[in-house]
Amino acid sequence: MKKIILTASVILLFFSCKNKEVSKEVIVDKVSIDSVFKHYYEESLKLYPLNATLSGDSRYNNYLPNDITASFKNKQKAFYNAYRDELLSFNKDSLSKEQRMSYEVLMWECNINLDKLQYPTELIPINQFSSLPQTIGQLAGGSSAQPFKTATDYKNWLQRLNDYVVWCDTAIVNMKKGIKTGYVLPKSLTLKVIPQMESFSSGAPKEHLFYSPIKNIPNNISRAEKDSLALAYETIIAEKIIPTYKKLENFFRDEYLPASRETSGINDVPRGNAYYGHQIQTFTTTSLEADSIHKLGLSEVARLENEMKKVMAEVNFKGELKDFFQAIRTARELMPFDKPAQVIENFNEIHQKMKPQLAKLFDLTPKTEFEVRRTEAFREASASAEYNPGSIDGTRPGVFYVPIPDVKKYNIYSDEDLFLHEAIPGHHYQISLQQENKSLPDFRKTLWYSAYGEGWALYSESLGKELGLYNDPYQYFGMLSAEMHRAIRLVVDTGIHTKGWSREKAIEFSLAHEAESEESITAEIERYMSWPGQALSYKIGQLKIIALKNKAQKQLGDKFDIKIFHNKVLESGCIPIKLLEEKINTWILKNTVDE
Structure with missing residues (x-):
């Protein structure tokens, strides 16, 4: 206990000490790796008190740091450097398997956050979407x-x-x-x-x-x-x-x-190209480059178009795919509601319909409660559907927010898919299981890596038929459309931020390849403009999870169990894609060797 207190105070001393040599000498008093993880989490909550509030920790609810000042950036730099130095003092070979995973995750956190500090993001502190x-x-x-x-x-x-x-x-x-x-x-x-x-x-x-x-x-x-x-x-x-x-x-x-x-792209601000490269790494947790992501997106768009044409044939629609998109956008039978409460009730009915099938695919289920709410009016016009996690202790439920700016125009064709992504077994399952996992150090219970988290949610959309959904061809088309939406993101996000695409060109490309309304597409494109790179994470993560599942099925054969695979993906919480791949490959190898 004394060493825990000493290390916490040492980190605080590091923030205020101007003599780097003195700081290094003080930090030499090493503690256990588990103590480092604990101290990191506790100090991070002081540094980022909103994170504490969002996780249900009320200790810092009266405080909001001025995190767009030079002094705060200096404090961040000292914080991440101190913990990186602590980690480097350990021999990884002496750590347990779980400790090594936490070591790698924390090292990633330190490195990616230190890299971000070189860019003057504090000069654009407010945008229309996520500030x-x-x-x-x-x-x-x-x-x-x-x-x-x-x-x-x-x-x-x-x-x-x-x-x-x-x-x-x-x-x-x-x-x-x-x-x-x-x-x-x-x-x-x-x-x-x-x-x-x-x-x-x-x-x-x-x-x-x-x-x-x-x-x-x-x-x-x-x-x-x-x-x-x-x-x-x-x-x-x-x-x-x-x-x-x-x-x-x-x-x-x-x-x-x-x-x-x-202009629309971040490449038009000073050092914008370098910053976008950092954003790609942050949100995909890979070393992929913009051009290869752009080409992958075009390939996925073409593949999904072929799948969409099959549905178009199934419902006997005559015409081009873009005509089918327009027909869906304007079909009155797909806009049946006149009260916002009916939209919420429809999602609750989807939940009840799929509930009996969940045990076929999952034996890990969260305890945290869940509910669906309408997005607040002040941000509804620019908002997408989203999930807000419950508290770590489970006393505050996870919430699926649905924007309903005009209920008369609310189109239900992709509601089943949307529920799978934002709620169950997507974000609510994954995040709640992570927060409830007692084997994880505290700092990993609230970590978020978009490629993993959004990749899992997009992967979850593919499970609809097994969960008793997508019986209506329009709802299945909604799933294809949602996946197309994420494939389009690979094209337009890289197009906007590296290839000089205008906002209008990106909107035009999206309208030509998906059935979302122009109003919705415009809000999405503006979201990508304000949040470079984030939109890439969904498809990159989903494709990796699918590839890992296919590999496991092929190599394990009759020994493959979908519930065990899902457990293996979910049990470690959010981790960088490289670490997930290493983990699943190790599991596959162990089970093939044991044959």
Whole structure:
């Protein structure tokens, strides 16, 4: 126990110590590798307190670091260098199999995060899809990960909001620096950010989204405390939140929009090509290059088109594939709802339909509860369907969010596929099992590698027929369309960020090869523009899992058990693709040798 405390304090000392030689001498007092894993997790929660909140750890709910400052980047650099040095002091051969896996995972974390620090990402701190304002907006509604059960919870959020206001001021300063260096958003994305800022920059404080927790304040809080908190929330909204969003709105409209770039790809900002290479490595956890990914995408698009034509023939549709896409986009029978609640109920019915079949494919199932919710109104127009994990202790359920901006136009043709991906056995199974796995060190319970996580979810979509779904040819076509959507991503993401593709060219390519609406496709393309490389992870991960399953089936023959294969893929949680491949290959070899 003493050594655990010493190491934690040593890491803190490393952050503040300017003499590197002294730091190295202090760190020599080595502890067990398991202690390193534990300390890493504990220190990472202090560094990234939102991660603690999202995992259900309430210790840092009152704090939001200003993570877009030079001093914070220096702290990150010290943090990852310190733990990399700790790891390098161990002999890997002396570690157990599970310890070696954790060693490799943590080494990857240190290296990939240190690599990212060389790029000035803090100069584009806000976008329309995945930046802190979207996260804060979700938490502010009072029904997400930030708890609002006690008076302390309510006060914690007030403190965190004060930090957020400071962060927003820094964001404006950074974006002004970005304007001077050409490190700015594309104009089309800036145009989407402005209305998001507008939605919070006016109105009566008591009608503001950020006042929502007060409207649902629990009865265990005294009347005097309720009144005090209500006044505090009304005050911070009126005096800080609304003025901050008004400042952001004016800045984006008056200064940032005129300076935003006409081009779509990240390669148009300073060192953009190198940064995109880093993003490919981050999100695919491979050494693949953009050009080979682009060619793979074109090949997958062609293969899936042939499969789609088979469905078109099955339903006796006469015409070209693009005509079939249009027919599906506009088919009134595929848009049967007039109330958002009906969309949610349809997903719950899909869940009930597949439940009896799950035991055929899985004997590892999570305890964490699950539910389907509509995406919040403030971000619904630019949002995709998504899964938000439950808490590690299982007290907060996993949530599948569904955007329903216009229920009359909501098309159900791919709902079965979407449920398999976002919910069960996709993200909810994989993430919940990872969080519940007591054999994993804490830092691995919340790790996310997109190629593995999204690859698993996309792989899960292929299991529909075995789970009693896809009996309707349009739902099966929905599965093919979803896979096509991910294949298209390989083409358009690399096209946008390395080949000079415009936003319009990417939209046109997508419209020609999938049945999504133009509105939905436009939001997707703008997502890729704001989040370079992330869209590549789905297909890269899925194809690797399929290849590993095919290899196992071929080499194990009658000994192959799909449930055991799924266990082997899921039991280690999110890991880089290279480590997953090594693990499955070792399992295959062991079982063929034992024959």
